[in-house]
Structure formats: C-alpha cells, structure tokens
Amino acid sequence: MIAFVTGGTGFIGSLLVEQLVQRDWEVRCLVRTTSSLKWLQKLPVQLIHGDLFTEESLAPTLAQATHVFHLAGVTKALTAAEYFRSNGEAVRALLQACAHHAKNLERFVFVSSIAAAGPSHDGHLVREDETPQPVSVYGRAKLEGERACAEYAARLPLTIARPPIVYGPRDRDVYEYFKQVRLGLRLRPGWINRIYSLIHVHDLVRGLITLAQHPNAAGETYFITNPDPVEWTQLGLAIAHAMQKKTVQITVPTFVTSMVAALSELSAQIIRKPALLNFDKIREMREPHWVFSAEKAREQLGFATTLSLEEGLRQTVDWYRENEWL
Template identity: 35%
Template sequence: MPAEHDQIAFVTGGTGFVGSHLVEYLLENRFQEVRCLVRTDPKFLKGFPVTTVRGNLSDRAALAEGIKGADTVFHVAALTRAKTWEEFLEANVEGTRHLLETVRSVNPGIKMIVITSSLAAVGRSEMDIATEATPLRPISQYGKSKAMMEEIVRSFMSDLPIVIVRPPAVYGPRESDIFTFFQSLSRGFCPIVGSGEKDSLSLVHASDLVRGMAQAGRSEKSAGETYFLGGAAQYNWNEIRDASATALGRRVLTIPIPPFLVGAIGAVSELVGKLTNTYPPLNREKAAEIRYACLMCDHSKATADFGYAPDKDLWSGIDETIQWYRKENWL
C-alpha cells in the first residue's frame, strides 16, 4: 500500500461526529486528498481542506465520483435514530449496499473499504464482554439494522477487501447523544441505573476510535475481518460521574434508578417524544439495551492484528469533551 501522503480517501458521514474526527485525522496524517460525501450542510467539516462530493448514499453518480481513483473508502454514515424501521433499513442497510455495489463497479481494485458497524449489533449476550465470536442478537432497531448491514457487507467480501469495525459508545468533542448525560450533570443531577459500582460500559474517545479505523484501513491482516475498537478500559457509571463532575467543577446529586423502572421511564419518554415530534434521549428500546444488552467489548484482536492501542484516559477525555461543549456554548 502506498504511503499515506500518496493516498486518496473517500469518507461517508464526514460531516458528523465520528466522521469529522476521522477526516481530521486523515488530513493530519497527510493523505493526498480526502473526499467527503455531503448532502447539504458541511457542519463540522467547515474549514477543512476536503473535496466535497454533493449527494447521498442513494445517489450512485455521487458515490461513483467519490470512489473513482480512491485508495480507501471509510463508510461512517449511518442513522442512529429514526422514527420508522424503513428509515433505518434505507440508510444503514440499503445505503451500504449501494456503496459497495458502486465500488465493485467503478473501483474493483480498491485497496480497502472500512465499514463502521456498532456494538449495538451484538445486543443480548450471556457474556459480560463481547468478542468478535459473540453471536448477534440485537435488541434495538438500530442494532438490528447494523447486524443486517454486516450480513450484506460479508456477501461482498469475496469480491472486495473489506473490514468491519464495531465501536462501543463513543464520546468526545462534537458528540450529541451522550451529551444529554453531561447536560444533566451540569444542572446538578446524575441519574444512574442501579448502584453504578460494577464495570458495565465500554467507552471509546473519538480520537482513539478514528486512529484504529485508519489502522484497520491499512493493515494487511484486516481484509475480511471484524474488529471491536473499544477504549482504554471498561468503566462503571460512578467513575464516569466523578470524572464528569470534576471536569464541570461542581457537585452533583446522584439519582439511583431501580433497573425495573427503566422500561417505564423509557415508555413515558417515548410518548413525550411522539407528542412533541422529537427524538427522546431514552425510549423503550434504549431502556431494554441498558438492562439487557452487552455494553462492553474486547478489542484484543485489533491489538494483535494491527497494534490498536487506545490511550485516552477517561478523566482527560471527559475534561476535553466538556471544555469543547463550553467553548461551543452547548453547556
């Protein structure tokens, strides 16, 4: 594979949270050209020296424009929240199919395609910590769409060099979902399911994740493989609360929520979302994932195959994230 400064990358989802961090990493590592699929608003890409390709995952002409001559495709675009299953299906499953069909048609000699999936594809598991061998039994529609997407992706692996990466929960500057947790703490309250004492969550900082994605994209071992890309450790909610409170510089009141109440709270939140035409931070599916899904992963396979070594510790990572929220007036 040519040196990174001789390479061309095509990124879908580059305007979003993880995608923009990936674009930033690729530019810092002197990729010759970074092309980004952009529907309308460049959002977090503003100011970055990227080549903009206008279109979406259903626009095969736009996909072809971005893919022709590219060395690596990073597919990050996805819907994490939607009002219907059909929206998840169109964006996460059919959109990925369109992308791979276009690669096969216009650039069959591409060096690598990195597909971003999610730990949510695993869902229910008897294991506390998922490995790549853990069966997929997703709970949420999002997780089901990612599992279905992976099945589609594997059907292309005999024709194309593809690697699937599965991050767990991702945090860092520009993140807007976990942000609601930090927002609650900034107001002095910290809801925690159960005692919060047991390690129960893999959390990866965006900077660690995108470095791992780039490593997977240039590894000679990764084609045809699936990898978890987790954080430096497994965490419990009390650790996350304490690191966040310290970064915020304030005391917070912990509000313990009995696990059996999470489903009811999710149902009420979902109803409010329907009445207000908004996406609630918690719904019945998210509540079920909190109670029953495997939320931790083991990234030792990625470490063994291409040296993945996340090094952002929780306290500095959360501090950096909260300072960004404050700078951008999110908090």
C-alpha cells in the first residue's frame, strides 16, 4: 500500500506516518519549504516538496497512491481567511487533484474535527447524523472541508474522521495543562464544569488506519473518540495523579479568560504568530458539553480505543519527561 500523507510533519500526522511505516506501508509525505522535518528525518519515507494548491507538484505521487491521509490544516490562525484557506479550500484543491490523478485510490481519509459538528447543547453524546452546528470559525472552516468532501463523494472513496481533543506524545496544546499542574495549579475557566470527549493520539492513529482500510467506512463520517467523556476537573486531577503532583484548583472568572485571550490575540497579531488562546477558542470554551458518541465506529468498524485515560496520561507524562518537556 502506498500512502500519501499531508500534515505528516505535525503532531498527529508524524505519529500516523510512524505507524504506517511500522506496518510496512510505503509512505510519501507532503512537506513545505518551511516545514520542520524533526519527526520525519529518521523515517524511511519519501518527502514530496509541494503545495496543496499546486496540482502539478502532487500529480506524480497521487498517480501511485492507494491511500491519501489528509491531515494538513490549521488549528489556530490569525484570520478567518487563513482558517478557511487551510481547512476548507485546501481540501477542495487536494480532492480535485485526486479526482484528476489518483487512479489507484482505494481511500481518502480527511481528518476533520468535532469542531465541525459543534457541541452538544444538552449534554447528550452527539451522533454523526446530527446537523452540524459549529460555534467557531475553526469549526466552520473544518465543516467547509467536509462539504468539499461531499462534493467529491460520487467520484472518490472518501471517509471523514472527526477527532475530539487529542492528547499524547508531541502534543503542545493539552501540554499547557500539564505545565500548570507542574506548578501545582489547575486553572478552571469559569464556574461551569465543562465536559469533553478526548482521545490518545495512538488510539486515534489506529482509528485513522482502520478508516482507510475498512470496507464499511467508504462514504462515511465517524467520531473517533474515547467512549467516556471527562469533566474538566476530573481531567486536571487525572493529570495531577499521573504526574504525582499535589495541586489546587483555581477558578478563573470568564471575563478574566476573555481579557487574557484579548491580550494574547493582540500580541499574536503583533508578532504574526497565532496564539493558543484567542477569541475563537473562547467561543468554543463557552460551550460546556463537547461530548460525542463512539458508537458508530464501534458498531460499523469494530473500532474501540484501548488506552484508558489513566494509562494514556501516564504514557504522555513519561514521554514529556523523557523529552525534557516537563
């Protein structure tokens, strides 16, 4: 099998590439002149120097690929236009290139997000057949990527994965919470106790490979998630337990979080580097129930996560410590 992976230099993509290589897939990764090759340089993969919007740069690789894993995208950006360009228009451009050149294609897996579906309004586990109601620009842009997939559904064997919060080795977002715990703190934004679906990156990668290979997955969309959501406070306590740290929880009033987001957004605009906390993330944080059903993937594909939260966090802490991130 020959996989063409976009986003292979990133957190999830690099671990997907590692897993594909371990399973003897031939892997080709799209890289840009600005990409860091830190995670790919020791792997036997072919680097394809190209651009999602330049069909000629992708054509020879797509002509051979049996599988495309499209993970390239931005989770934070300075402008709405950048969210839509990288998460919407880029998907459409790659699908068009696939329709023209990928004659051996068995599956195209698009990694979308729960943000495209939007949160649960009453705490029930959202299912894939519910009408998407994204609350953030990021979510609307990922939904635009899903709409591009729908436009090509008759011509290409497509599957959409919607992961929740992904944590694990190499992650830099949930990592911020680990850094708070190292200081003995657990900051809770606002008094509402939020509840989240999440998944360890190793389980997600296994899920993506299942989506690429399972005949039932063609033409379908799946939440690839742990079945049991976790409350924010419980997550903090579980991280503290994994780190063997004594912590105190401090509730940060919502207006303070918004002020911090404003400052962080301002400095991001000045240094031209997107910040983790911005107004778009605040829109998502206002919603208390980011919870999604794992049933469809279990029923149709037999996919289930294998790492408990405790085990996943322990592995993550070990990795952060071994790599001197903590």
